[in-house]
Amino acid sequence: MLGMIGLFGGLALLIYLTMRGMNLLIAAPLMALVVGIFNGLPIFPQLAEEGAANFLTNYMTGFTGFIASWYLMFLTGAIFGKVMEDSGAADSVSQWIVSKIGMKRAALAVVIACAVLTYGGVSLFVVAFSVYPMALSLFKQADLPRRFIPAALGFGSTTFTMTSAGSPEIQNWIPIEFLGTTPYAGWEVSFIVAVFMMAFGYWWLKKMISKAMSKGERFVSRDTDVEAVTRSELPDPLLSMVPLLVVLVISFFFHNSLGTSALIIALTGGILATYLINRKYFHNFGKAVGDGAMGAIVAIANTAAVVGFGGVVKATPAFTSAVGFMTDIPGSPLIGGALAVAVIAGLTGSSSGGQAIALPLLAPHYLDLGVNAEALHRSVAISSGSLDSLPQGGYVVTTIRSICGETHKDAYPAFGALTVVVPILGVILAVILFSFGFGI
Template identity: 50%
Template sequence: MLGMLGLLLGLLLLIVLTMRGVHIIVAAILCSTVVALFGGLNLETALTQHYMEGFTGYFASWFLIFLFGAIFGKVMEDTRAAESIADWVMRTFGSTRAVLAVVAACAIMTYGGVSLFVVGFSVYPIAVALFRHANVPHRFIPGAMAFGSVAFTMTSPGSPEIQNLIPTQFFGTTPLAGGWIGFLVGFVILISGALYLKVAVRRAMAAGEGFNPPEARQGLVRLSAGSAVQETAAAAEEGAARRLPPAVSAFIPIVVVIVTLNVLAKVMSSTAAALVSLAIGIGLAWVLMWRHVRRFWGSLAVGAQDALVAAANTCAVVGFGKVAAQVPAFKSVVDALTSIPGPDLLGLALGVTLICGLTGSASGGLGIALPILAPLYLAKGVDPGAAHRVATLAAGGLDSLPHNGYVVTTIRAICGETHQRAYKPVFVLTVLVPLLGMFLAVVLYSLF
C-alpha cells in the first residue's frame, strides 16, 4: 500500500515541480527519493545504483542519436533551411488556412528528423503573423505546433525520431514496422486532430475571441515592450525582406534522411542506419546551403550542447523510472496490465503509455517500459512489427501531460502562453487523439 502511495506521490510531485520550473534532473532525484522511501528501498542503493543504472544505461544506448539529431537540427536552423521550409508552407497555405499551415510546417520538419525545439522556434514567428492576419486566437498556436510535431509524425512508420527507433532494439524490427496499419492510424490521428482544431477555433472566434496575444490578458502574462512575442511577430513581418535558401534545397536533406534511414535499416541496425542518414543529411545541408553557413564549428558545438541537455533530461526521468520499477507495487501494476482480458497488445499499450505518463517523456518511458514488457509479449507470440507500432503510438499518449518538457517549453518559453490558456487544445491533440489512435491500432492489428 505504501509503495503504491509512493509511486503516486512521486508522479504528482514530479508534475508539480516541473510545472513550477524546477530543473528536471533535480526534480527526478527528489521524486526518486520519495518513491524509494515509501517503497521500502535502501536510499543509497536506490540512488547510487538503480537511479544511476537507468541514467547511464539510457545515455550509453542513445546519446549518439541525440547528438547527430541535435546537430542536424542546428545545421537546418543555422543555414535557415528550417525557416525556408516554414516560410514556403505558410505561403502555400496562406493566412486563410493559418492553423493547417502551422500543423503542416511542423509535421514536415519533424518527420524529416529536425529537432522539436528547432521546429518550434522556426515556425512560431511566422505562425504569429498568420494568426494575427486571420485573427485566430493566439492560444491555439501551441496546440497546432505540438499536434504537427508529436501527435502523428514521431509515431508513424519510417520516422527517424528516437521514439520510433527505440522499439527496433527490443523487437528486432525496422523503422517501417507496422506497415499499412501504422500509416492508416497516423492518417486517422491527423484527420481527427485537424477536425478538432477547426471546430475549436471556429467556436472560439464565434464567441468573439480574437488573436489576443498573452500580453492582452492582464493578470495572466505581462510582457514588456520588446518581449519575445513582439520581437518574433515583428521578425515574421520582415520575413519577405530576408534572404532564405531555396525551398527545394531546404527540403532535400530531410527527404534524403527519411529515404536513407529506411533503406539502410534493411541491411544494418536501425541505430546505425539513423546515424548514417543523419550524417548524410548534415553534409547535404552544408553543401546545398553553403552560402548560408556562417559558423561551421559553431553549429557542431551548439548542437553537441543541445544534445547533452536533451539526453541528460531524458536520462533523469529514465533513472526515476528505474527506481520506481524496483518497488514491489510497480511489479503489481505490470502484472495487472499484462493480465488484462482482451488482445495481448492492449496490455502492452496501456503499460507503455502509463509509464510514459509517469515519466513525462515518450522516449524515457519507452526506455523503461520495453526492457520489461517486450520480452513478455514476444514470449506470448505477439507480432514484433505490430508490437513496435503499438508501443510507439502508446508512447505518444500520456507522455504529453502538463509536466512534459516539450509541452512546458512550447507553451511558456516559445509561445509565451500559460497552461491555463493554452493547455486544453494541447491535451486534446497530443493526449486524447493519440490515445484513440493507439486503441484503433490495437483493434486493427488484432483483426488483421
C-alpha cells in the same frame, strides 16, 4: 500498501515539482529516493546484499544506460535541426508550404510545416522554435486567437508524424532494440492511423478555433511580441528539402543491416547535405553545431534523469504489481502494452523515457506470449506519444510557456485535446486493426 503510496506519491510529487519549475536533474533523483525509501530499498549498494536492488545503483544504471544507448542519436538529431535552422532551410521550407496552402488555412500551414520538418528528422524542440515566428505572423494576419498556436505546433510535431512508420524521430526507433523490428514496423496500420489523426485532429482544431472566434476571440498583439527577423536571402525551398529526404533514404537503406545505428548515419548525412547545399546561407555553422551539441546534452540529461527515476521505480514490488495489473487486462495483449507505455510516459513526461523504462520489462513478456513484434512496436510507439503530453511534460511546458508565452489555462485545453486525446484514439484504432489481423 506503503510501497504503493511511495510509488504513486513520488510520481505525483515529481509531476508537481516539474510543473513548479524545479530542475529535473534535481527533482528526479530526489523523488526516486522517496520511492526507494517507501519501498524499503537500501540507499547505497554497501547496505544491500550482493546483487540486490538499491537506490544508487539502480538510479545510475538507468541514467547512464540511456545515455550510452541514445546519446549519438540525440546529438546528431539536435545538430541537424540547428544547421537546418541556421542555414535558413527550415524557414524556407515553412514559407514555401504557406505560399502553397494560402493564408485562409493559416493553422493548417503551421501544422504541415511542423509535420514536414519532424518527419524529416528535425528535433521537436527545434521545430517549435523554428516555426513559431511564422505561426505568430500567420495567426496575426488571419486574425486567429493566438492561444491556439501551441496546439498547432504540438499537433503537427508529436502526433501523426513523430510515432509513424519511417519517422526518424527517436520515439519510432527505441522499440527496434527490444523487439528486433524496423522503423517501418506495421506501416500499413501506421498509415491509416496517421491519416485518421491528421484528418480528425485538424477538424477538431478548426472547430475549436471557429467556436472561439464566434465568441469574439481574435488575435491580440503584445508588447513582448518579437517580430521575426526577415532574412535578406533564403535558400531554395525544394533544395532545402533534400537533406530531409537524405535522412529518410539513408535510414531506409541501412535500417536492416545497422538497426538503430542507421539513424546516426542518416542524421549525419542530413547535416552534411545541409552544409553542402546551403553553405553560403549559414550565419555561423560552427556555432550552430555547438548549440546543437549543448541542446542535445540538456535534452538527453533530462530524459536520462527520468529514466534513472524509472530504474528505481521498476526495482520496487509496487511497480511489478502495477505492471502486472496493466498487462493482465483482458483482451488483446497489445492493450496492456500500449497502456503500460502510455502511463509510464505520462508519469515521467517523456515518450522516449517511457519506452526506455517499459520495453525492457514488457518486450520479453509479450514476445514469449507470441505477440506480433511489428504490431507491438507500432502500438507502443503511438501510445508513447499520448500521455507524455500531460501538463507537466517537458515539451509541453517549453512550447506553451517558453516559446509561445501562453499560460496553461489558456493554451493547454486545445493542446491537450490534440496531443493527448487524438493519439489515444489513434492507438485504439491501431489495436483494433492489428487485432483483426490487418497489416500482420
